[in-house]
Amino acid sequence: MGINDILVEMKGITKAFPGVLANDQVNLTVRAGEIHALLGENGAGKSTLMSILTGLYRYDQGELAVHGKKVNFNSPRDAIAEGIGMVHQHFKLVSTFTVTENVAMGSDSWGAILKLDQIEKKLAAFSMEYGLQIDPKAKVWQLSIGEQQRVEIVKLLFRGADILILDEPTAVLTPQEANDLYIVLRKMADEGKGVIVITHKMQEVIEHADMVTVMRGGKSVATVPKDYTDETELARLMVGRELDLVHKIETGAPGEVILQLQEITAVSDRGHKALKDVNLIVRAGEIMGIAGVAGNGQRELAEVITGLRPISAGQITINKVDMTNRQPLDIIKAGVAHIPEDRHNTGLVPNLDAYENILLKHYLDKDFRKGPFILWSALSQYTQTLINKFDIKLSVPEAPVKAMSGGNLQKLLLAREISMEPNLIIAVYPVRGLDIGAIQAVRGLLMEARREGKGVLLISEELDELFLLADRLAVLHEGELMGVLEVEKTDIEEVGLMMAGKKGVKGCA
Numbered sequence: 001m002g003i004n005d006i007l008v009e010m011k012g013i014t015k016a017f018p019g020v021l022a023n024d025q026v027n028l029t030v031r032a033g034e035i036h037a038l039l040g041e042n043g044a045g046k047s048t049l050m051s052i053l054t055g056l057y058r059y060d061q062g063e064l065a066v067h068g069k070k071v072n073f074n075s076p077r078d079a080i081a082e083g084i085g086m087v088h089q090h091f092k093l094v095s096t097f098t099v100t101e102n103v104a105m106g107s108d109s110w111g112a113i114l115k116l117d118q119i120e121k122k123l124a125a126f127s128m129e130y131g132l133q134i135d136p137k138a139k140v141w142q143l144s145i146g147e148q149q150r151v152e153i154v155k156l157l158f159r160g161a162d163i164l165i166l167d168e169p170t171a172v173l174t175p176q177e178a179n180d181l182y183i184v185l186r187k188m189a190d191e192g193k194g195v196i197v198i199t200h201k202m203q204e205v206i207e208h209a210d211m212v213t214v215m216r217g218g219k220s221v222a223t224v225p226k227d228y229t230d231e232t233e234l235a236r237l238m239v240g241r242e243l244d245l246v247h248k249i250e251t252g253a254p255g256e257v258i259l260q261l262q263e264i265t266a267v268s269d270r271g272h273k274a275l276k277d278v279n280l281i282v283r284a285g286e287i288m289g290i291a292g293v294a295g296n297g298q299r300e301l302a303e304v305i306t307g308l309r310p311i312s313a314g315q316i317t318i319n320k321v322d323m324t325n326r327q328p329l330d331i332i333k334a335g336v337a338h339i340p341e342d343r344h345n346t347g348l349v350p351n352l353d354a355y356e357n358i359l360l361k362h363y364l365d366k367d368f369r370k371g372p373f374i375l376w377s378a379l380s381q382y383t384q385t386l387i388n389k390f391d392i393k394l395s396v397p398e399a400p401v402k403a404m405s406g407g408n409l410q411k412l413l414l415a416r417e418i419s420m421e422p423n424l425i426i427a428v429y430p431v432r433g434l435d436i437g438a439i440q441a442v443r444g445l446l447m448e449a450r451r452e453g454k455g456v457l458l459i460s461e462e463l464d465e466l467f468l469l470a471d472r473l474a475v476l477h478e479g480e481l482m483g484v485l486e487v488e489k490t491d492i493e494e495v496g497l498m499m500a501g502k503k504g505v506k507g508c509a
């Protein structure tokens with residue numbers, strides 16, 4: 001196929017789920033050689049449209065042509081045969097297998113023609129060609145999220161895909177990793193592949209896409225060449241209204257110490273020292289931001305505080321009580337809420353519905369229990385209040401939460417955690433994958449928690465966000481705190497230098 005040839009043509013595609021028209025007469029044309037961004041609010045229908053293109057769902061009405069051939073795929077296998085490959089929001093790798101084994105599994109040659117060492121050679125060739133660095137012998141559980149994503153991409157290349165779809169690929173990446181990814185995607189486009197990227201990041205669209213299609217409420221509202229639009233227009237097309245901005249509200253002096261970490265040391269899954277002698281204090285009524293490139297100990301920091309990872313040295317005190325190496329349940333009872341990085345495995349149970357997921361954290365509440373019995377009507381009422389208050393869109397309340405859109409899932413998790421009336425909130429990348437409207441909502445909730453005198457530990461890789469929300473910033477680099485800064489008295493340059501490993505001169509925690 002030559003550059004500019006039409007690879008995918010969707011016309012009037014319609015798909016209904018019980019109670020919701022997820023795609024309503026959607027049009028989308030993707031050409032060889034382009035990076036085509038798909039933008040839209042949470043629940044706009046982006047993932048559904050891509051599930052149709054990848055053979056997960058059949059469309060009800062409309063037309064789909066791939067490589068000029070009319071199709072309505074019956075299964076992902078049909079889509080793969082037409083050269084379509086997708087990297088999902090949640091990777092589908094087997095964590096106990098090596099990179100090579102995972103790649104082999106995704107190809108027809110698994111167990112037959114190709115030997116693992118031949119696959120390894122081919123992997124090395126792809127790595128060279130596209131600058132995708134991965135160790136073929138590493139087990140998937142040992143890989144960072146960025147590395148796992150590279151494995152997913154290589155899997156598609158291995159099958160010979162020429163239409164690549166990535167669902168919010170940079171939501172889980174550091175800015176540096178995101179740039180590297182786009183270099184790879186551009187190389188693929190230059191070779192005549194078509195690349196579709198679902199994203200919420202407008203700046204990314206402006207920097208890297210060639211064409212943009214905006215979806216709203218299940219419809220495709222516009223397709224525009226990147227060069228003929230800007231962020232303001234795209235935001236307006238997406239949301240259909242102007243947005244309120246969050247402002248930091250002055251509060252009194254920070255209150256009592258809620259969380260104190262003293263000389264904390266912890267080991268990562270891979271056996272490295274992930275945290276080294278970390279000292280940190282979070283007070284009531286403040287947002288303590290943790291800055292740093294992802295993978296520098298942030299995840300482990302959240303895990304040791306919430307009891308999910310033991311520490312090998314040091315002391316953790318919550319509300320003046322020693323909570324060192326206590327069980328997660330004890331930490332929850334001490335009033336700590338956790339918005340984890342991995343919403344699907346640590347956060348919510350995909351096969352349970354929204355009510356059951358809310359119950360997971362409330363099952364000790366006497367409001368919802370009578371002896372061993374669960375008071376479903378009380379729980380249902382309560383869940384409904386949360387759904388209204390946090391503006392969560394559920395098409396069918398009883399559906400398993402895995403059917404919810406990514407952004408609504410995140411709001412459900414937040415609603416549950418904040419409704420626990422915690423006095424400390426550990427928020428790990430809380431706005432990842434959210435559209436601009438939902439980001440404002442989540443940031444507003446964290447500001448409200450601060451105003452109510454809760455302590456918030458906010459882990460983020462977006463410096464703009466940290467400067468907007470945090471009172472103080474601690475910078476993590478290779479598991480060490482480079483220093484603690486007052487946001488009012490520092491700037492992005494200083495924090496950036498500390499993120500790269502320069503120790504701060506200004507006061508520590």
Ligand SMILES: Nc1ncnc2c1ncn2[C@@H]1O[C@H](COP(=O)(O)OP(=O)(O)OP(=O)(O)O)[C@@H](O)[C@H]1O
Pocket residue numbers: 017018020021022040041042043044045046047048049393394395399403404405406407408433
């Ligand atoms: N399997 C399903 N069963 C029922 N409803 C579904 C299913 N999948 C999606 N929906 C609904 O269809 C609508 C579109 O969802 P979709 O996941 O396509 O949105 P999205 O644009 O990808 O959102 P996000 O940015 O949050 O990922 C939503 O209302 C969602 O709840």
Ligand SMILES: [Mg+2]
Pocket residue numbers: 046047048405406
């Ligand atoms: Mg989606």
